[in-house]
Amino acid sequence: MPSDIQPSDIQPSDIQPSDIQPSDTRSSDTRSGNTPGAGPIESVGRASGWALMVSELTVLFRRRRTWAMLLALAAVPVLIAVAVRLTSSPVAPGRGPPFLDRVTQNGLFVAITAMVVCIPLFLPLTIGVVAGDTIAGEAGLGTLRYLLVAPAGRVRLLVVKYAGAAVFCLAATLTIVVSGAAIGAALFPVGPVTLLSGDTIGVGESVLRSLLIAGYVTVSMLGLSAIGLFISTLTDVPVGAMAATIVVSVVSQVLDALPQLDWLHPWLFSHYWLDFADLLRQPIEWSSFGTNALLQGGYLLVFGALAYGRFVTKDILS
Amino acid sequence: MGRNLRTWLPVAVVPAVVIIGALTVPLQAGAAVDLPDKTPAQVLAMIGDSSVQALSGTIEQTSELGLPELPSAGTGSGSNAGTGASASASSALELLTGSHTARIYVDGPDNLRVQIMDRLAERDLVRNATDLWMYNSKDNTALHVALPDPVGMTGPSTDSAQQTPAQQTPAQLAERMLAAIDPSTAVSVGKDTRVAGRTAYELRLTPRTDETLVGEVSIAVDSETGMPLRVEVLARGQSAPAFSLAYSTLSLTAPDADRFEFTPPAGASVEEKALPDASALHEKMSDAAMPGIEDGKMPTTKAEAKALAEQFKSGGGMLPGVSVAGTGWASVVELPAGTVSADVLADPMLAQVTESVDGGRLLSSALINVLVTDDGRVFAGSVPSARLQAAAVGG
Incomplete structure (x- = not known):
C-alpha cells in the first residue's frame, strides 16, 4: 500500500473518467476542511463519516448516469400526459394502466399513473444500477482500497454507500411525482381529486398524499437496495451486480404472480409495492404502510448483515 | 479463520433473529386464552343478546374452494340473460370465491359503509337513512338507490337490501348458519381463542351425517359483546378452512359521520335504480x-x-x-x-x-x-x- 498518499487528499471516486470536472475539487475540499479541526477520535470519526456521506452524494449526483436515469424517470409521466392529451377519443374507464381515465379530468393523476407504470420495471432498474454499483463500482475502478485507507473503515463505508442508494430511491420517486404533477398541471385542469373510495379531497391534501406516496415507494425500494448492496460486495464487476439486482426484482415479481406460491407472497419484498394505493383511500389505510416498512426493514437487516459479513472478511485486491 | 468466524457469527445471528421473530410474532397473537366455561346454549344466547350498534373494523375473507380461477369481468358472453345481470352475478361469484379485505363501518341500523379494497381499486357500498350508493373505482361508476322514508319502511325491505353478498358481516353469516342447527348437527364449544385482539368463544357445529362435504363450521363469538367475530367453514378432510370470514381489526366506537355521506365524484357515471x-x-x-x-x-x-x-x-x-x-x-x-x-x-x-x-x-x-x-x-x-x-x- 503506498504510504505516501494522504488518504484525506484522495477522493477515489473522483478518478472516474466520466466525472473529471473542474468543480470536483470541491468535494475533497469539504472533506479535508472538516477533518483537521476535530480533536477527540470520536468526533474525528463522526465528522469524517458525514464528510464521506457528503462526498458520496456529491459524486453520485454529479454523475451523468444518475442524471440520465432521473431524466428517463421524469420522461415517463410526460410521455403519458402528452399521449393522453393528443388522443382525440377519451380513455375508457378500466382500460390501460389504472387511473389513466382520470388523467383528463385531473392532471394530478398523471403522477399516480406514472408511478404505477414505473414501479414494476423502471424504478427497480435504476435502483439496481445504483445499488449494484455501490461497492463493485469502486472495486471495478480499482479505487476501493484507497477508500479503505481512510480512518472511516469498512463498516462506515458500507453504511454510507447504502445511505447514498437510499437517497437515490427518494430522489427517483420524487422525480416521478414532481414531474408528473408539473406536466399534469400544464396540460390538464387541476381540481379536487377523487379517491378510490369515491370521496373527493382538495388540491392541498392531494399534494400531501402524493408526497406520502413518494415516501411509501421509497420505503418499498429499501429492501431491493439492501439486496443490491449485498450482491455488490460479492463481485468486482459492477455490471454483473447491477444485472443480478434487477433480475432479483423481476424474479420476485414473477413469484408474486404465481397463485401456487400463495404462502410465499407476504415474504416477497415486491409484494406490497403497488399497495401505495392504500394511501388513496378515505380514510387512509395505514396497515399496508406499516407491514411494508416492517418487511423492508427485515430485508435491510438480513442483507445488511450479509453484506457486512462479506465485506469485512473480503480480501480487497483492487 | 478465527477472525472470519467472529465476523460471521453476528452476521448469522441477525437473519436468524429476524426470521424467528417473523415466525413467532404472529403465533403470539393466538396465544392461549382462558375464559369462564360456557355451554353451547349460553354462547348462542350471547349471540342473540348481542347489541353492538356501532363499529368500525377490517374484515378478511379467504376462500379455498378449489374452484378454477374465474375471470373477474366480461363473462356475459353467450348467455341469454342481460349482460348487466350476468356481470353482477359473476361479480357476486367473484366476491364469494376470491379472497378479499374490506373495511366496514356501522353506526346504528341505518348507517353502513363497506369498502372492498382491491389492488389499485375499491368497491364501496354506502347506506344511510335515505340513500344506498354503490361505487366502483375501477370503471368510475356509481349506482344509486333511493330508500323509502325510514318511518314508513317495513322489515322486509331492509332485509332485501342487506342480502347483497358484499354486505355479509360475520353476524349475518352466523345467523344463517345457526338457522341450520337442528338434530342433524352436533354443537359444541371449542377452545377459547383470540380474534382481532379480542377474546372469543368458539362455537363448533359438526354435521352428524357423513354424506355432506362440510366437515365443520366454526364461529368465534366475542366474549364481551357476543358478536360473531369469525366464521370458518371446513371441508371434510381439509385442515385449512375452505371459507373464512373474520375481523382482523375491530373497534366498537362510533365511526366518523363523514363515512356515511356520499356524493358521486365529478365525472362518474351514475345509474339510478328503483327499489x-x-x-x-x-x-x-x-x-x-x-x-x-x-x-x-x-x-x-x-x-x-x-x-x-x-x-x-x-x-x-x-x-x-x-x-x-x-x-x-x-x-x-x-x-x-x-x-x-x-x-x-x-x-x-x-x-x-x-x-x-x-x-x-x-x-x-x-x-x-x-x-x-x-x-x-x-x-x-x-x-x-x-x-x-x-x-x-x-x-
Whole structure:
C-alpha cells in the first residue's frame, strides 16, 4: 500500500473518467476542511463519516448516469400526459394502466399513473444500477482500497454507500411525482381529486398524499437496495451486480404472480409495492404502510448483515 | 479463520433473529386464552343478546374452494340473460370465491359503509337513512338507490337490501348458519381463542351425517359483546378452512359521520335504480312458490337457507318448480329443466370450469357440487357428486 498518499487528499471516486470536472475539487475540499479541526477520535470519526456521506452524494449526483436515469424517470409521466392529451377519443374507464381515465379530468393523476407504470420495471432498474454499483463500482475502478485507507473503515463505508442508494430511491420517486404533477398541471385542469373510495379531497391534501406516496415507494425500494448492496460486495464487476439486482426484482415479481406460491407472497419484498394505493383511500389505510416498512426493514437487516459479513472478511485486491 | 468466524457469527445471528421473530410474532397473537366455561346454549344466547350498534373494523375473507380461477369481468358472453345481470352475478361469484379485505363501518341500523379494497381499486357500498350508493373505482361508476322514508319502511325491505353478498358481516353469516342447527348437527364449544385482539368463544357445529362435504363450521363469538367475530367453514378432510370470514381489526366506537355521506365524484357515471317494491316481494315469498318453505317460517336447513338467499340475490324473481330432496346437511336442491338454456350449456366458459360426468357437467368445489344435466336441470348440494348424479337419474 503506498504510504505516501494522504488518504484525506484522495477522493477515489473522483478518478472516474466520466466525472473529471473542474468543480470536483470541491468535494475533497469539504472533506479535508472538516477533518483537521476535530480533536477527540470520536468526533474525528463522526465528522469524517458525514464528510464521506457528503462526498458520496456529491459524486453520485454529479454523475451523468444518475442524471440520465432521473431524466428517463421524469420522461415517463410526460410521455403519458402528452399521449393522453393528443388522443382525440377519451380513455375508457378500466382500460390501460389504472387511473389513466382520470388523467383528463385531473392532471394530478398523471403522477399516480406514472408511478404505477414505473414501479414494476423502471424504478427497480435504476435502483439496481445504483445499488449494484455501490461497492463493485469502486472495486471495478480499482479505487476501493484507497477508500479503505481512510480512518472511516469498512463498516462506515458500507453504511454510507447504502445511505447514498437510499437517497437515490427518494430522489427517483420524487422525480416521478414532481414531474408528473408539473406536466399534469400544464396540460390538464387541476381540481379536487377523487379517491378510490369515491370521496373527493382538495388540491392541498392531494399534494400531501402524493408526497406520502413518494415516501411509501421509497420505503418499498429499501429492501431491493439492501439486496443490491449485498450482491455488490460479492463481485468486482459492477455490471454483473447491477444485472443480478434487477433480475432479483423481476424474479420476485414473477413469484408474486404465481397463485401456487400463495404462502410465499407476504415474504416477497415486491409484494406490497403497488399497495401505495392504500394511501388513496378515505380514510387512509395505514396497515399496508406499516407491514411494508416492517418487511423492508427485515430485508435491510438480513442483507445488511450479509453484506457486512462479506465485506469485512473480503480480501480487497483492487 | 478465527477472525472470519467472529465476523460471521453476528452476521448469522441477525437473519436468524429476524426470521424467528417473523415466525413467532404472529403465533403470539393466538396465544392461549382462558375464559369462564360456557355451554353451547349460553354462547348462542350471547349471540342473540348481542347489541353492538356501532363499529368500525377490517374484515378478511379467504376462500379455498378449489374452484378454477374465474375471470373477474366480461363473462356475459353467450348467455341469454342481460349482460348487466350476468356481470353482477359473476361479480357476486367473484366476491364469494376470491379472497378479499374490506373495511366496514356501522353506526346504528341505518348507517353502513363497506369498502372492498382491491389492488389499485375499491368497491364501496354506502347506506344511510335515505340513500344506498354503490361505487366502483375501477370503471368510475356509481349506482344509486333511493330508500323509502325510514318511518314508513317495513322489515322486509331492509332485509332485501342487506342480502347483497358484499354486505355479509360475520353476524349475518352466523345467523344463517345457526338457522341450520337442528338434530342433524352436533354443537359444541371449542377452545377459547383470540380474534382481532379480542377474546372469543368458539362455537363448533359438526354435521352428524357423513354424506355432506362440510366437515365443520366454526364461529368465534366475542366474549364481551357476543358478536360473531369469525366464521370458518371446513371441508371434510381439509385442515385449512375452505371459507373464512373474520375481523382482523375491530373497534366498537362510533365511526366518523363523514363515512356515511356520499356524493358521486365529478365525472362518474351514475345509474339510478328503483327499489323493488318491498310489499310485493314479501307477498311473493309467502306464495309458497317454493316447496319446503312454509308461510313465514324461517328456513330450517342450510340448503333451504341457501336457496332462499339465492332467491333474494336474483332480485326477488321466484323460480317455480324448485324442489329439495334429502334433509339437513345432505339436502339436494333441484332446479327444473330449462333453468339452463342450451346455448349456455354450449358456452366454452362452462366447459372450462366444469368437468364432464355421466348425464351432464359437474362444477366441483370443496364445499358445494353443482350438476348441470344435459336437459338443463340443475342439482346442487353440499354432497359428493355421486349423490347428485343419483338424484338426477332418480328424478
